[in-house]
Amino acid sequence: MSIVKAVRGVRDLLPPETDLWNRIESTARNVFERYCFGEIRTPIFEETQLFARGVGEETDIVSKEMYTFTPAGDEGGGQSLTLRPENTAGVVRAYIEHRLANSGQLQKLYYIGPQFRRERPQRGRYRQFFQIGAEVIGPPGSGSESPVRDAEVLEMLASLLSELGIRGWTLLLNSVGSSSERPAYVARLREALTPVAGQLCANCQRRAVTNPLRVLDCKTPQDQPIIDGLPRIWDSLDPSSKAHFNAVRAALEACGVPYEHDHRLVRGLDYYTRTTFEFVQRNAAAGEGELGAQNALLGGGRYDGLSEAIGGPRAPGIGFAIGEDRLVLALAAQSRAEVRLADAYIAPLGEALNAPSLALARELRASGLRVELGDGSFRLKKSMETANKLARAVVILGEDELASAMLTVKSFATGEQTKVSRNLRELTAVLAGNLQS
């Protein structure tokens, strides 16, 4: 019989790597708290409609990457459901459904959780992947349209990456204009491409027809002079979009967050308007290669029309999604995960000492120490070997110790062995002292 394995593109996360995941998540929660965001948890699947209308029917995500299924039977049978490929649409759906607009206030929400896309897996890209994201959304009049919200979110991200210890990131910033400016630009771009498309690489010849914006992403060196000569989206923006963008820049400069205005940054989701951004790690010295072709650590932007697209009231907003898998890759390259040693390993000498040893472990653990418990069937030598692998100190509990109420404690750091009375206060003092040395 063949062994059942995890399906393609998904994986198990095991200790000690999960320590790193937990550290990333608690750092993110901590930062979000300081910016007064609250956590939202939306369902892992939604009506397929939500993504079709929110993310965009023509995007790759919706047209070919979704896990869509139709449950058979009972109530609501036949309804098409989809594992969420991203979380912004779900958050905005919840915003509408719970009438959060009625508070009149800005809503600041963050989420951490798995997302699902059926893409070809490779380094830094999985079919179940984890995103840490946040959204700032609110009705007109709540200030959700203000460029200071964009800048605040970007500044928060810069702080988060810095607190996580991510080095060598670059913030790429652009404006894709409003939902009316962008189609006008695409038309101009298409027109400009027509005479020169024949000189571009094969990829771009296809893109020029299917998705002209993507031509701007081309990395083929020979194409660069031609692409540089194409019209810039900036020149298609109206004065208010330009003013918005300039205000974001001014605020970033005021707080010292470095960025690059990347005229070519276009993003794949239909709902983006005005500000779009990515934080990429492409500096060789900071470990490029760890992320492979997936050098985007996070991406996001403004989505002033999303709520209306899925049937809600006008509710401009801005948000981002961090690829947690990629943060882990970037951080793992900087420091290898290590198994954390226990503060003490209790070694019972003989099975009769198992019970009193568990009682001792309970007390030490209750007082906050990390304690491993041995097994009385082990010989002392084996207990010592095991203890040395797992803990900083060993507490020996044999017949002598039981009779005298004096435990034997040996530090692996110093090699010193002492007798300590079986007293929680004294024991914890000795073990805590050992952690210092």
Add this chain to the structure above:
RNA sequence: GCGGCUAUAGUUCAGUGGCAGAACGCCGGACUGUGGCUCCGGAUGUCGUGGGUUCGACCCCCACUAGCCGCCCCA
């Protein structure tokens, strides 16, 4: 979805058409109450799965599966 590379011990990897290997890790050894370093010994295994060629396949061929790299796209 398309293209390229890869799959051997728990891990990282050698290997040859004719007995399956190294390092690390693991277990054991004097010692029925003492770890780390060293020494000695041991097991590592359906050589990814299924077919085919051959007297004989871990090796050659085909298919499948998975991983990695790239494309597309994205976090």
